[in-house]
Amino acid sequence: MITPGSALKFDLFAEASRKRKIDEAGDPLQTIAQHIDFAELAVLVDGIVGRADARKGGRPAYPTEVMVRVLVLKRLYNLSDEQMEYQLLDRLSYQRFCLLQDAMNIPDRNTIWRFAQRIGVDGATALFQGVDAQLQRHGYIARGGQAIDATLVPAPRQHIGKEDKERLAQGKTSDWNEAKRRQKDLDATHTKKHGKSHFGYKLSVSVDIKHRFIRKIATGTASERDGHHFDAVLDEDNTGRDVYADKAYPSKCRQEMLKALGWRDGMQRRASKDKPLSECQKRRNRKIASKRAKVEHVFAGIRHLGGKFIRTIGQARADVAMTLMAACYNIKRLAMFLHKGVDPFYKNTTA
Structure with a gap:
């Protein structure tokens, strides 16, 4: 009262x-x-x-x-x-x-x-693409080189019985009714990272080093290799020629391709079983790490948008969700830049 x-x-x-x-x-x-x-x-x-x-x-x-x-x-x-x-x-x-x-x-x-x-x-x-056009119009062109990486996007885990799994593995259809089938995501896949199991999809991005906007994206499932979409997200419009990536990306073929196209190879080297990294390679990896980390800042920004978890069923709907995820990250960051009056040509963009 x-x-x-x-x-x-x-x-x-x-x-x-x-x-x-x-x-x-x-x-x-x-x-x-x-x-x-x-x-x-x-x-x-x-x-x-x-x-x-x-x-x-x-x-x-x-x-x-x-x-x-x-x-x-x-x-x-x-x-x-x-x-x-x-x-x-x-x-x-x-x-x-x-x-x-x-x-x-x-x-x-x-x-x-x-x-x-x-x-x-x-x-x-x-x-x-429309958000990217607005970035360009305000002067935030892709500059300073690019960092390429992929992040896991979790989806609702599926509870599928052993017999159904065996039938699906053989390319056969299950005996689920239509309502149950609509609730089963047969496109998402499992993978392990750092000893933990993950189920869902994967978002690959190219991020410009200067402003940390997402410039190119590609989508896939969790079990695909991180480097699978490297060519798809390589941003040819970036005015910088450096391409940074972690140890999951380098290969002799890829290094030769970047050299032939006039790009500078900024991919970290990984050791093999019989060939450990030299001290020079270790120093190079550490130098690259600070640049490559720009893309990790972007993934952290996406997590702040309520998390990366998607509630969709199937690859097509997951592709929509992940594309909107990238677009909304750019929307929020562009609005913040314009609100603060960040000069697109300022030497050190730290926002």
């Missing part, structure tokens, strides 16, 4: 007062909304997947810009569709970011899910 004379006060303009206080405190979502052109990103998505045909009847579609903002927000905080629906109903900052503060209706979980399915890999790739 609220007693008379308490500090709690009621006012018809309480909502406006709270909005003002949020702005004064600094809403990070409004910083992103201020500096990222979501209308431009929505046009790119519509150009790839088109708009739903309203002539077929049914409820009119939400504006693409609204849904792109919802999808970005969902990935920024790694929320499920159900959680995203609830937060849109509950949080003022989420409503403002998604242009829904005065809307009578809010996208529900099914609408959010269907939009993600509709844009698919092509739409997600268009978003990633």
Whole structure:
């Protein structure tokens, strides 16, 4: 019970007062909304997947810009569709970011899910490329060389019986019903790293050394070698010629390829059973480590976006999730750079 004379006060303009206080405190979502052109990103998505045909009847579609903002927000905080629906109903900052503060209706979980399915890999790739175009427009071109690496992206572990595993290994189909089959991820794979077992997918990236933006990406499964997508993520637009990578990447063929293309080999060397590293090679590895670590900073930044865990089933949906993961990292970092006024040509970019 609220007693008379308490500090709690009621006012018809309480909502406006709270909005003002949020702005004064600094809403990070409004910083992103201020500096990222979501209308431009929505046009790119519509150009790839088109708009739903309203002539077929049914409820009119939400504006693409609204849904792109919802999808970005969902990935920024790694929320499920159900959680995203609830937060849109509950949080003022989420409503403002998604242009829904005065809307009578809010996208529900099914609408959010269907939009993600509709844009698919092509739409997600268009978003990633659209963000990259905005990076270029603001002067943040790829400079200083590049660091290439891959990170494991965990997915929900599957509980498959021994008999079903044997049948699947033989290329046969299981006797699961349709509902159960939809919940089984048969694309994700297992791998071991540092003595720990992992299940899921793998995201390979090229990161520019100067600004630490993700410039190229490739996706695969957890069991693929880190160097499997090296050629796919090598960024030919980087103005620097140094290519840094850890000990999982060097090979004689790759070293010759980089030399032929005019790139400088910055891959760390690894020892073999009968041939330990020389002192010169060890010093070289240590020198490369500080440059190569730039990509680890990026992976740490992705973990801060609610973690790398994805809730999808199947390679295609995982590709969408990982592509959006990279796009949202760049969105958040670009907004921070522009908010702080980071000069793209400043000698030492430490942000």
